[in-house]
Amino acid sequence: MAKGPRYKVPYRRRREGKTDYRKRLKLLVSRKPRLIVRITNNRIIAQIAEYTPIGDRTIASVDSSMLVKYGWKGDLNNTPAAYLTGLLIGKKASETGVREAVLDIGLKTPTKGSRVFAVLKGAVESGLEVPHSPEVFPDDQRIRGGHIAEYYEKVGGFSEYEKRGLNPSELPAHVDEIKSKIIEGSK
Numbered sequence: 164m165a166k167g168p169r170y171k172v173p174y175r176r177r178r179e180g181k182t183d184y185r186k187r188l189k190l191l192v193s194r195k196p197r198l199i200v201r202i203t204n205n206r207i208i209a210q211i212a213e214y215t216p217i218g219d220r221t222i223a224s225v226d227s228s229m230l231v232k233y234g235w236k237g238d239l240n241n242t243p244a245a246y247l248t249g250l251l252i253g254k255k256a257s258e259t260g261v262r263e264a265v266l267d268i269g270l271k272t273p274t275k276g277s278r279v280f281a282v283l284k285g286a287v288e289s290g291l292e293v294p295h296s297p298e299v300f301p302d303d304q305r306i307r308g309g310h311i312a313e314y315y316e317k318v319g320g321f322s323e324y325e326k327r328g329l330n331p332s333e334l335p336a337h338v339d340e341i342k343s344k345i346i347e348g349s350k
Contacts, residue, residue: 249285308334
């Protein structure tokens with residue numbers, strides 16, 4: 164560790180690799196609420212938060228496990244689940260009066276077509292205004308789970324889907340069904 168009178172110890176969250184303060188400052192300068200997207204090993208979390216001097220205030224929060232209430236039988240951590248989670252957060256944001264936001268992906272590397280941008284596409288399609296380039300969105304076949312259905316037909320072996328009562332080759336139709344339920348607001 165560096166020593167001396169001019170050495171400055173970084174903030175704790177920076178040392179732990181949890182926060183990029185330069186990126187956070189740029190997001191906060193916009194004075195718009197943030198659409199925060201975090202992807203864990205098991206689920207996808209999306210939140211609308213705004214800055215206050217005391218600390219961030221969460222306005223709306225959605226977790227991909229909430230999709231089960233709408234009848235979702237697929238995985239909670241794949242691209243279709245990310246898109247549907249984005250639809251849910253956009254719908255909740257409009258209910259709370261939030262019309263625009265800025266995307267906050269944290270320390271995640273922005274990769275074209277990733278699950279982070281699937282959440283963004285869902286939020287934008289539900290009416291939330293977020294500055295973006297349409298080129299970063301995953302294509303519609305991936306959003307609907309067509310890539311999963313193709314893989315299942317080649318290889319098979321999706322026992323978790325089958326335990327939940329969903330044949331993976333029927334996933335695109337299932338995504339459309341859940342999407343219509345979210346848009347209608349029925350559970």
